[in-house]
Amino acid sequence: MKTFAVRVNSDAHGWALEVPAVDRVAFARNIRDVAEKSTDLICAVTGLGAADIALDITWPLPIMETLHRIDEARRHRRRAQANEAETLRDGIRQLRECGASYRDVGALVGLSHQRIHQLSEG
Known part of the structure; x- marks a missing residue:
C-alpha cells in the first residue's frame, strides 16, 4: 500500500484537492467526497487500485x-x-x-x- 499526501483547500465551488505526488489537482463539491475524489484521481494517474492507496489528508488549519x-x-x-x-x-x-x-x-x-x-x- 502506498500513501499519498492530499492537501485540501477551500475553493469557490467546494474543495480543491492537491496531490503533489502525481502533480494534479481535483475538486470535490463537499467534504464527504474528498477521499473518494482523491483516490479516483490517484488511481487514474498511477494505475493503482483503490485498495493499494492510503491517503494522508491535510485539511485547512481551521478544520485541523x-x-x-x-x-x-x-x-x-x-x-x-x-x-x-x-x-x-x-x-x-x-x-x-x-x-x-x-x-x-x-x-x-x-x-x-x-x-x-x-x-x-x-
Missing part, C-alpha cells in the same frame, strides 16, 4: 484545529468514563460492605439492581 479539539474532548470523555466506572465499582463494593443490598445500592446511585450486580462482578 477543530478536529483536534473534538479528538481531545473525546479523549477527555473516555478518561472521565473510565474514572466513573472505577469509582462506581469501588462505591458499590463499599456500600455492599456496609450492608446495602443490590437494590439499595441501585436506588442510591440511580441504576438498576441488575446493573449493580453486573458491575460488582466485573
